[in-house]
Amino acid sequence: MTKTMKSSLASARGVSRRAFVASAAAVGGGLAIGVDAAGLTKALAQKVLSSDVNEVGAWVVIKPNDEVIVRIARSEMGQGTLTGLAQLVCEELECDWSKVKAEYVTPGENLARKRVWGDMSTGGSRGIRTSHEYVRKGGAAARQMLLQAAADQWKVPVAELTVEKGIVSHAASNRKISYGKLASAASKLDVPADVKLKDPKDWKLIGQGVPRLDTVEKTVGKLVYSIDVKLPGLLNASIMDAPVFGARVVSYDEAKAKGMPGVRHVLKVGDTAVAVVADTWWQANEAVKALNIKWEEGANAKVSDESINAFLKDGLTATDGVFVGNKAGDADAALAGAAKRLEGTYFSPYQHHVCLEPMNCTALVTADKCEVWTGTQNGDATLAVAAEASGLPPSKCEVYKLHLGGGFGRRGFQDPVQKAVLLAKQIPGVPVKLVWSREEDMRQGRYRPVGLCKMEAGLDDKGDLVALKMRIAAPSILTYAAPSRLEPSGRDIAAFQGLNPTGPEGQFGYTVPNILVEHAMRNTHVPPGFWRGVNNNQNAIWLETFLDEVARAAGKDPLAFRRAMMANHPKHLAVLNAVAGKIGWDSPAPAGVTRGIAQHMGYGSYVAAAAEVRVSDRGKVKIERLVMATDCGYVVNPQQVTAQVEGSVAYGLGAMLYQEINVAAGRVVQENFDTYQMMLMEDFPKIETILAPSGGFWGGVGEPTICVAAPAVLNAIYAATGQPIRTLPLKNVKLQRA
Amino acid sequence: MAKLNINGKTVDIAASAETPLLWALREQAGLTGTKYGCGIAQCGACSVHINGEVQRSCSITVGALKATDKIVTIEGLSADGSHPVQKAWAALDVPQCGYCQSGQIMAATALLAKNPKPTDADIDQAMTNICRCGTYSRIRAAIGKAAADMASLPAAPGKAKKA
């Protein structure tokens, strides 16, 4: 296989079984996406995966100049997984980290090579925690092969060799050789089936806060996101799909759009959408605005916030479509016999992902080939959808993955890919880049589900919690997005995230003798989706803010009240104690400041937060300080974990403070940032992050802490006002200091 | 057809007068470092400098610009990523997904050009770009580092200016 850069599309297609490089490796390697004025006509050159002779096992390529290229199957969307995975491989490889680059493998290549790189999906904070073992083994296998190659060359036993930073040494004969000189011979050896991994105490690179491999391109505007893809002859498209989800197109003003500057095609996409294809995207989008599409909207056009709320409210008392997530003792009997009872009904609105890079996908379809360029959280699913939409077998399809301008769960859904392929198929041989306007992106989301939750608690005469009931009425994400993951009974296990009695994913952190947690599944026509943290968000807010109400009713300190129920949950308790200690829970808060605390477990990690807020006399909230703790078992790159913790705070608190998606006349109301406000620099609190890895397990870090930031802040506000906050976002709540 | 001065060069741009500068940069000039995020001057992903002022290029049309207006994009900030703000961004590993960062860097460089020692309040006021990944605390730290690094640099001849 040639190493030559391909600059014409024809030859690029010829090599497309080989991976397309779109990452750190690309900058040095020269992924030729120019910034010159030739612009649109400049070829998107595809670099062939480094030649096979230097592939040492599937995960590592070593060039004669000692450069190490680590293959990455998961997706980089800002969470640092690319760098973390490379660290895992290189820990075992014992190479020189300063010579390491990373490249994506393609889904087509993975398929052709019998999934040698495993699962490509990147969601549920799984990037590292579910692949750490086999990628480390990939590094260890490569090291073993390289050492064997040296032993063969020098005719000495492998056991006499040592390796450091990619240099193999034989002390007895005082010889040294670098990996680059061994790679070709090593690549011809069999990949060892069984390799031994290092003891975590011997790790040198894992646990180091090395800089990311993909930072510099992001500071000079050179990183190519899929919205930036350039191909010879590329046309640009904008689309409008039915604002009332599922409505069918009846008519549109084709002639008017066709007459506008630059417009080449006006095409229906499926039954529900119309796209305009033009020379430039701006022209295409202007023409979309002129389409005047009429839809047959049906009964869904009558759905509104009010009708959804009534539907959910019914779920709070219904007996049908109700699933149990956690049950112990007899909660109803214990409530009936309690010395003191408390209840409250909570509401959480629909949320939107709003990746800063709007949804987009470029597709090129011919009679016997479908190629797709996109940022995806699930390359395998992208390939499958490309195949289905094009009508070609997966072996004739290929996906070139690019870095994501934000994912947060949205880019696990393949609807933009499906639309782009259905569109491109109508113009065979012409590459089409379909970019959604921000308005389209907001209208066609996969929304974090709305939910109502009725909480009930019973205290005994000592003020201990003896009964807890939690009835959630909400849509089911799995029913819409992954029905195969529903249990045979129809139960959506994800509805109970963080509330399950056991399990490594997310475990309830309190011992309550009588408990009943139920989900009344109430599915609306609004498509729900996995949104950073998923149902942990609402579940943690509902539980943790209600517990503060109950603690107050019991006349107890919120921290002491929790601790009394956590003796059987030492890991949950350890992070809670860590934030309490750091914020100084036992000493008085500064004048005018109140504190709140919360804990949760999600995605295999234990997390807690403590907040200090100042609520002004006019009810304005300033978050002054936030202490966040996470125990994710092992930390691969501490400075990236810290970045993830801070990022999750911005995401979670933005939603808590400002964000809601409203539904009126069957459609989403908010269409841009003017009505869907983000957390900005001025709102962003000072964050102190505690990393408390206790070892022995691998938890996620992209999502868990999102669940505790909001309830800690809400509890701090409650401490100031004495008024429970049961409806979000906070902008709709009038606050008053007690 | 319009004549625009982009990154120090006057170029002919085959875009109509009503085309937003953002799209002329991305689609006609091929400068894709400037990003589209909202199109309505809300997010700042499209920030560029026009005559030294940071501006949201999605909301300025090509027709509103003269050939003498000096437009600088992220690609023109330095030839090789060596602007002190870019270096501070890399040193502190600011970007997560990176999509907002061209705009953040353009806003930060414009701030520091006017105010070499910004306070936290100055930063809050000047840095109104959205970062959906939540890199705000590192952006703040990187502005501080860039300010310190720039203060210790010898002033470029003819550019020295007291704050």
Ligand code: FES
């Ligand atoms: S794209 Fe211009 S401000 Fe968002």
Ligand code: FES
């Ligand atoms: S780094 Fe992703 S939006 Fe700022």
